[in-house]
Amino acid sequence: MAPSSNPFIQPDGKKPTCMEMLQLIIDNQVTEEQRLYFSQHMGHCLPCYKKYNVDMAIKELLQSKCCGGNCPDDIVAEIKLKINSMTA
Amino acid sequence: MELEEAPRQHYTENEKQLIFNNEFMPHIHSMYNFGYRLTLDRDDAKDLVQDTYLKAYRFIESFQKGTNAKAWLFRILKNSFINDYRKKSKEPNKVDYQEVEAYYNSEEVDRLITPDLRVESLKDMMGDEISNALNSLDVDFRTVIILCDLEDFKYEEMAKILDIPIGTVRSRLHRARNLLKEKLKSYAKTMGYNNNA
Ligand SMILES: [Zn+2]
Numbered sequence: 001m002a003p004s005s006n007p008f009i010q011p012d013g014k015k016p017t018c019m020e021m022l023q024l025i026i027d028n029q030v031t032e033e034q035r036l037y038f039s040q041h042m043g044h045c046l047p048c049y050k051k052y053n054v055d056m057a058i059k060e061l062l063q064s065k066c067c068g069g070n071c072p073d074d075i076v077a078e079i080k081l082k083i084n085s086m087t088a
Numbered sequence: 089m090e091l092e093e094a095p096r097q098h099y100t101e102n103e104k105q106l107i108f109n110n111e112f113m114p115h116i117h118s119m120y121n122f123g124y125r126l127t128l129d130r131d132d133a134k135d136l137v138q139d140t141y142l143k144a145y146r147f148i149e150s151f152q153k154g155t156n157a158k159a160w161l162f163r164i165l166k167n168s169f170i171n172d173y174r175k176k177s178k179e180p181n182k183v184d185y186q187e188v189e190a191y192y193n194s195e196e197v198d199r200l201i202t203p204d205l206r207v208e209s210l211k212d213m214m215g216d217e218i219s220n221a222l223n224s225l226d227v228d229f230r231t232v233i234i235l236c237d238l239e240d241f242k243y244e245e246m247a248k249i250l251d252i253p254i255g256t257v258r259s260r261l262h263r264a265r266n267l268l269k270e271k272l273k274s275y276a277k278t279m280g281y282n283n284n285a
Contacts, residue, residue: 057210071120
């Protein structure tokens with residue numbers, strides 16, 4: 001792939017390493033164009049492909065297990081009560 | 089209070105209520121989870137959330153209607169945690185971030201990023217492993233994972249919430265992911281996986 005088509009290239013022309021691209025992908029800080037480019041890149045870069053799969057699996061695990069449920073209703077009620085007493 | 093540098097707004101009582109209910113309250117579950125993940129205690133999380141919302145209301149005129157309420161609230165909660173809560177607790181001394189930066193820039197990183205934790209072993213972690221692993225991280229590392237992976241904030245937002253440069257956000261996230269992975273790897277080992285294959 002021609003380097004000029006890499007949407008990860010910085011305005012100063014610096015070419016990103018695999019690790020830098022991967023971090024932006026995992027951190028979800030990319031444009032749709034960058035995401036597409038990276039998924040093509042993974043097709044011919046085994047280290048990226050492997051690390052991407054492990055990192056994404058961890059991220060998904062975090063999202064499914066660590067969101068901690070809802071805030072108890074009594075907190076919401078208490079906050080509203082205190083706010084109302086402030087405005088009264 | 090050192091919140092956004094937005095010019096002071098003027099709202100009627102009615103407008104304040106509308107902003108509070110429509111822009112602040114929808115984030116309460118995320119805020120509670122953030123509080124819980126910081127303090128690792130449901131009661132402390134409750135206090136932090138309540139405290140944050142009362143502060144948010146009191147300082148509502150330094151919030152510009154329609155802007156990023158979620159980041160604004162997260163920042164208040166984080167500051168309350170540091171100023172009120174953390175001071176009281178006996179949290180051990182913080183990580184040396186200079187060391188972290190040096191670590192991030194070193195060649196050694198490449199050795200550590202070898203994917204030696206396997207997806208199959210993660211698939212079997214259906215219990216509390218991931219939550220325990222996250223909770224075991226130093227609070228500063230835990231925080232960036234929460235903001236990025238659970239709340240999907242952008243680097244710039246995280247930098248504002250945490251009052252640190254974007255470069256530090258990135259290196260801290262990078263380091264946090266490696267530490268988390270190390271933890272999970274040790275769990276995988278006790279579960280009988282051979283991660284060297
Ligand atoms: Zn690659």
